[in-house]
Amino acid sequence: MGIDPYEKNWMRVSILLLAVFFVIVTIGGFAMGFQVSGVSDEVDPRTLAQTEPWANPGLREVAPGEYEAYVVAQAWTFNPRVLEVPVGSKVTIYVTSSDLQHGFKVTDTNINMQIVPGQVSKLVYTFDTVGEFPYLCTEYCGTGHATMYGTVKVVAGSGTSGSDANASTSTIASSSGGATTEVTR
Amino acid sequence: MAIIDKPLALPAGEPRRAARPLGVFTRPKEQSGISAWLTTVDHKKIGIMYGSAALFFLLIGGVAALAIRVQLATPNNTFLSGDAYNRMYTMHGTVMVFLVVMPIGAAFANFLMPLQVGARDVAFPRINAFSFWVFFFGGLMLNTSWFLGGGADGGWFNYAPNNGVAFSPSHGIDFWNAGLLIAGIGSLTGSINLITTVLNMRAPGMTLMKMPVFTWMTLVTQFLLLFAIPVITVAQLLLTFDRRFGANFFNVQQGADPLLWQHLFWVFGHPEVYLMILPAFGIVSEIIPTFARKPIFGYPFMVFSGIAIGFMGWGVWAHHMFVSGLGPLSVTAFSVATMFIAVPTGVKILNWMATLWGGKLILNTPMLFSIGLITQFTVGGLSGVSHAIAPSDTQQTDTYYIVAHFHYVLFGGAFFGFVGGVYHWFPKAFGYKLNDTFGKVQFWMMVVGFNLTFGPMHILGLQGMPRRMQTYDDAMGFNFWNLVATIGAFILGVGVMLLLANVAYSYSKWKSAGRPNPGPDPWDARTIEWSIPSPAPSHNFDTDPVVTSLDDFWHRKYQEDENGVVRRVHTGEEIAQPGNGEGVHLPAPSYWPIVLAFGIPIIGYGIIFNLWLCIPGALVVIGALFGWALEPADDLDAPGHDHGHDGPGHDGSGDHAEPELETV
Numbered sequence: 048m049g050i051d052p053y054e055k056n057w058m059r060v061s062i063l064l065l066a067v068f069f070v071i072v073t074i075g076g077f078a079m080g081f082q083v084s085g086v087s088d089e090v091d092p093r094t095l096a097q098t099e100p101w102a103n104p105g106l107r108e109v110a111p112g113e114y115e116a117y118v119v120a121q122a123w124t125f126n127p128r129v130l131e132v133p134v135g136s137k138v139t140i141y142v143t144s145s146d147l148q149h150g151f152k153v154t155d156t157n158i159n160m161q162i163v164p165g166q167v168s169k170l171v172y173t174f175d176t177v178g179e180f181p182y183l184c185t186e187y188c189g190t191g192h193a194t195m196y197g198t199v200k201v202v203a204g205s206g207t208s209g210s211d212a213n214a215s216t217s218t219i220a221s222s223s224g225g226a227t228t229e230v231t232r
Numbered sequence: 233m234a235i236i237d238k239p240l241a242l243p244a245g246e247p248r249r250a251a252r253p254l255g256v257f258t259r260p261k262e263q264s265g266i267s268a269w270l271t272t273v274d275h276k277k278i279g280i281m282y283g284s285a286a287l288f289f290l291l292i293g294g295v296a297a298l299a300i301r302v303q304l305a306t307p308n309n310t311f312l313s314g315d316a317y318n319r320m321y322t323m324h325g326t327v328m329v330f331l332v333v334m335p336i337g338a339a340f341a342n343f344l345m346p347l348q349v350g351a352r353d354v355a356f357p358r359i360n361a362f363s364f365w366v367f368f369f370g371g372l373m374l375n376t377s378w379f380l381g382g383g384a385d386g387g388w389f390n391y392a393p394n395n396g397v398a399f400s401p402s403h404g405i406d407f408w409n410a411g412l413l414i415a416g417i418g419s420l421t422g423s424i425n426l427i428t429t430v431l432n433m434r435a436p437g438m439t440l441m442k443m444p445v446f447t448w449m450t451l452v453t454q455f456l457l458l459f460a461i462p463v464i465t466v467a468q469l470l471l472t473f474d475r476r477f478g479a480n481f482f483n484v485q486q487g488a489d490p491l492l493w494q495h496l497f498w499v500f501g502h503p504e505v506y507l508m509i510l511p512a513f514g515i516v517s518e519i520i521p522t523f524a525r526k527p528i529f530g531y532p533f534m535v536f537s538g539i540a541i542g543f544m545g546w547g548v549w550a551h552h553m554f555v556s557g558l559g560p561l562s563v564t565a566f567s568v569a570t571m572f573i574a575v576p577t578g579v580k581i582l583n584w585m586a587t588l589w590g591g592k593l594i595l596n597t598p599m600l601f602s603i604g605l606i607t608q609f610t611v612g613g614l615s616g617v618s619h620a621i622a623p624s625d626t627q628q629t630d631t632y633y634i635v636a637h638f639h640y641v642l643f644g645g646a647f648f649g650f651v652g653g654v655y656h657w658f659p660k661a662f663g664y665k666l667n668d669t670f671g672k673v674q675f676w677m678m679v680v681g682f683n684l685t686f687g688p689m690h691i692l693g694l695q696g697m698p699r700r701m702q703t704y705d706d707a708m709g710f711n712f713w714n715l716v717a718t719i720g721a722f723i724l725g726v727g728v729m730l731l732l733a734n735v736a737y738s739y740s741k742w743k744s745a746g747r748p749n750p751g752p753d754p755w756d757a758r759t760i761e762w763s764i765p766s767p768a769p770s771h772n773f774d775t776d777p778v779v780t781s782l783d784d785f786w787h788r789k790y791q792e793d794e795n796g797v798v799r800r801v802h803t804g805e806e807i808a809q810p811g812n813g814e815g816v817h818l819p820a821p822s823y824w825p826i827v828l829a830f831g832i833p834i835i836g837y838g839i840i841f842n843l844w845l846c847i848p849g850a851l852v853v854i855g856a857l858f859g860w861a862l863e864p865a866d867d868l869d870a871p872g873h874d875h876g877h878d879g880p881g882h883d884g885s886g887d888h889a890e891p892e893l894e895t896v
Binding site: 051052054057058061064065068069071072073075077079083084085086091092093122132138146147148152154155157159160161163164165166181183184185186187188189190191192193225 | 313314315318319347385386387391392393394399400485487489490491529530532533554555556557558560561562563567568571572574575576578579582583586620621622623626627629630631695696698699700701702703704708
């Protein structure tokens, strides 16, 4: 069947578009190093309460200005519900679930992970702005879904990346349902 | 060429092959009234029933939608409890997807496709009736869950392990499984039926590349259904075994991986969205050339992009799961695939715009709805392409941005196209036009309501409002746009209801004007379904239309004169068939499709409540199968059927060598 020249040109344009898209996404994926939440580990959700570090979730400082946050999502709360970090901290966030699928989205950041029971989701983020950032469960998990949230508190005054000597005196509180565990440098 | 391309007739003088069947195995004879509808195998009546059933379910899904919006109108609202809210939004999604949008697509496919290919009926008329009834009873069964312990509460996607008995002890999800499994049987049998019809029963001369675009999109849609429905069927059977018989396919506490469900669901779920939108694409591809008075731009491209969507739709499911921990390699691969599928979709959008370009536009109601589809689907398509960019997608996952996106494609796209199609083909189905001014009011009301409802959801999503939240706190900053969305939803609800009001209004006007006939070709249209009277007679075509070109009817009306100027040489009325076919042999009605379909939900209730109930259900099914099989191929004494020689105009040349084919 005869094809109109305009139609032919439009076919060429769309094939070109395919090539352009392919190049853009491939470069974005492999050369620009975008980060998606990855499975860093597998755990047994049945014995989570007896498995370290999930038996004592919260913040750990691994190096000056660098933290690891372990968060357990369960129906329908996060443990801990508050993560308090100094501004400029680089935090590696590990989240797992003890029962259902949950979500972990920190508003106004690019953190959004699906939390699947049995696997540990991991993302690295540097909190550069002082303020409170709620984290919400984004994956539907039943009647209490809307009540499932916590807060990242990014506090000023402890310098950036731990270079300030005063930082050593600050405490990082991670509270879980009233019980507060303090991690002191 | 078709296997069955002309009406079948008994050879004159030959003795009947079967003895007169016994009482219950005779064919029903009713020509009108409710029992005629219950036993009909006419594809047009079945199409109308699909549409009516979908409208009925639309009321249920719409009420659920408005309840959701009332609950979310203000922060910390207590209109619905958390439990009730979860059931509302789950049933809203399930009903709208499986019992509204899909059946409306089936309604158009059933009514229109045989007319567009010049067939008398679909390939298997009784199976066609069965497809409808099993869908309808499955849908009804799903909705009886409202009264039997509450609807499903796991979301239309019912992610594991939240769909297990431990987390959802009521019977809602069992109904979700059983009802959709049953409705899925109808989708499967329907898809096989319609594929066979397109491939085997086209009019002489209608090659594949001379089929109307809607018929092409129907074909692609039915292939998608044929391969997608088994996937969800497997998932739902596994889940049924988990929930009813203690299996552990999705039970995390026994070491199952809940991601299995997500993969199964979305391998079905993504082709599903294409099979919801493609019929609407086909509809506007018919409406736009008609009212732009130009042939469609890039017909082969239009067809091949539809086929490309049909194939590529299978390779993009994991973009629903970018945040579930797939890792960068999988995410990149599915990003590329998602980018790619945007191209054939974009091609269609541009082809419609190029069809409009330079056309003599007639901006009546069907055309307005088609343009509404193009613009609103483009908004939804653009937000969809943004999901191909994984860093952007991970921000939007499970937020209201996604809700906005898929309502723009499925409501602003598919549903607008469907309403346009109703206005366009209404005279062909019912013999009178819907009021155009009324239709325009409805269109603008729906546009305003729709964009007020779903436009703000983009903003809410980017603000971080998660989906499926029963309520939100005053301090979260979601108040204003949620209120706007609720106001929009009510405007939209009234807009949709105006369709029914218009039907009633136009009917009374038409009746008081003495029921004038709109003529076979009220729109000066292009395809051969307009070459038969309105409403379409039960035998469709008096004689087999012979097709020589794409838009065959148009080319018979308009031809180039010696100066190369296109001129009308005939009016549609002049060359339309009169609709007085005689001696046309039609498949006779049958009791058994509805009986067979009725038995299956009984088994479904048995699986949910008491396995003993499966026995009467199975007996009904087996009995109906025997009745189906023993029913005579036709009731030779049915009124209105002349079984002598083919009527005038038929290929009555005496070639009666072919055996009579059973109409299954």
